[in-house]
Amino acid sequence: MKELIEKVNWERNNGIVPVIVQDTKGEVLTLAYMNKEALMKTLETGYAHYYSRSQKRIRMKGEVSGNVQKVKEIRIDCDNDALLLIVEQVGVACHTGNYSCFYRKLGEPEKAVGGIDYSLTILRELEELIKQRKENPKEDSYTSRLFKEGKEKIYKKFGEEAIEVLVAEGRERIIYETADLLYHLLVLLAYNEISLGKVMEELRRRRK
Structure with missing residues (x-):
């Protein structure tokens, strides 16, 4: 594991490398990004974890939707600055509801499909903000004040x-x-x- 992580040229792209994701039948699913920690989590768990450049955090693919990617193989390119993941895709890979993010062909009309509601990702963002307010309190933060007042106040408000x-x-x-x-x-x-x-794991366990 350590050997693979150190083999990647992280310095070339400020600690982040592009990742091409392909299913076991050869279809390209998406283009994502990883940093060292995301690759480590992927190797440790067997499920694809990516670094979100917009949210600046690591997330497991399908953490909200359940459309996880079970990693079967990891390859590195000749320059050591890009990765290829071969995965078993559960459900669809694209947030639009399409199987692959590359579902459009230039010059052809786009076909509309039923999308997936990813609005629940706001819960993950809110959870992260709450965690930050707990670990690094702010004087004018209602959340920080709740943590300061303790269990009785938190439970009462709920x-x-x-x-x-x-x-x-x-x-x-x-x-x-x-x-x-x-x-x-x-x-x-x-x-x-x-x-x-x-909590999501428990709900997923009950669904099975």
């Missing part, structure tokens, strides 16, 4: 928000109160050092 959902009248009010509930649930989980991923 209970209050649950009641607000139950008594809410009308579609818009229910949506609003549910958003508050989800936020306070993430705070409660972070207080107990439980990641949202663990």
Whole structure:
């Protein structure tokens, strides 16, 4: 594992290398990026982990959708600055709902398909922000204040928000109160050092 990681020329692209992802039948699925930690997690778990340049964090492919990529083989190019992953794709690879991200051919009309709702990724982003506020408190942060006041306050607020959902009248009010509930649930989980991923694992276990 260490030998493969050190073989990659990380310095050429500021610690990040492009990764071509292909399924076991030879179809190219997507183009992603990795840093050392993402490659390490991929090798350790057997599931593809990538570095998100926009969110500046490592994520496992399919962590929200369940469309994971089981890695069968990893290859490196002749210049040691690009990787090829051969994977067993669970579900689809593209957020549009297409199997591959390369589903469009230039010069031909685009075919519309039913997309996948990836709005749940906001929960992961919110979870990360809550974690940051816990580890690095900010004076004007409501989240940091909740952690400072401790378990009793955190649990009380979650209970209050649950009641607000139950008594809410009308579609818009229910949506609003549910958003508050989800936020306070993430705070409660972070207080107990439980990641949202663990809850997703339990739901996935029950689905099987």
